Amino acid sequence: MKLFSAYRVLALVVGVLLAFCTVVALMKYLLPDGSSLQQFGSDASVMWAVHGWVFMIYVVVAFLLSRRAGWTPQFTILALVAGLVPLLIFWVEHRVAARVKAENPELAGTA
Template sequence: MTPAPVQGALKRYRVMAFVTGSFLLLLTAVTLVKYIGEAAGWHADAFWAFATMVGITHGWIFMVYVLACADLWRRMKWHTGRLLTMVLGGVVPAMSFVMERRVSREIPASVDA
């Protein structure tokens, strides 16, 4: 059985991994549209403002994600490489979903062992 503090940290991490990964995919799509559109001669101030807001929002969400990663990492007493891999999940598109799944499967196995 997983201890309550670890369960809480895992739940926060899972939520933030999903939110961060979703916003990163949105940011990637918006950035592609922005620069492809710019190369094609399309420029809409409203879209550029939207793209900027998505980027800023992802930045703030990423900071909360890093805190959630650090909290879970500290409670599990993992090596530093694991923390870096988890944090990279918020930078590499779709990696947060992969890491969330891997961590969610590993924690019950390592705590119960």
């Protein structure tokens, strides 16, 4: 799989996992103790570990892509931390895709 494609898939997976984990955390801590949804939130908290592992892979792939594409340090940092703020990664992935396609079409496979 190409680096750009791997980045896009990982960004999507990290974003979905983070959104899910955020909802799970809200269920776990804000709903009445013992309710079925609160229990589901508690049981599904293990997904934070899954998000963490996938996020680490995402960071490596995003960093490698940033070096190949010649991004500024600021844009690189934005791409790297996007998976820590719920829903931000979807906007950042869109910006990354547009930038790579415009500035480095050979990385996007469109050249």
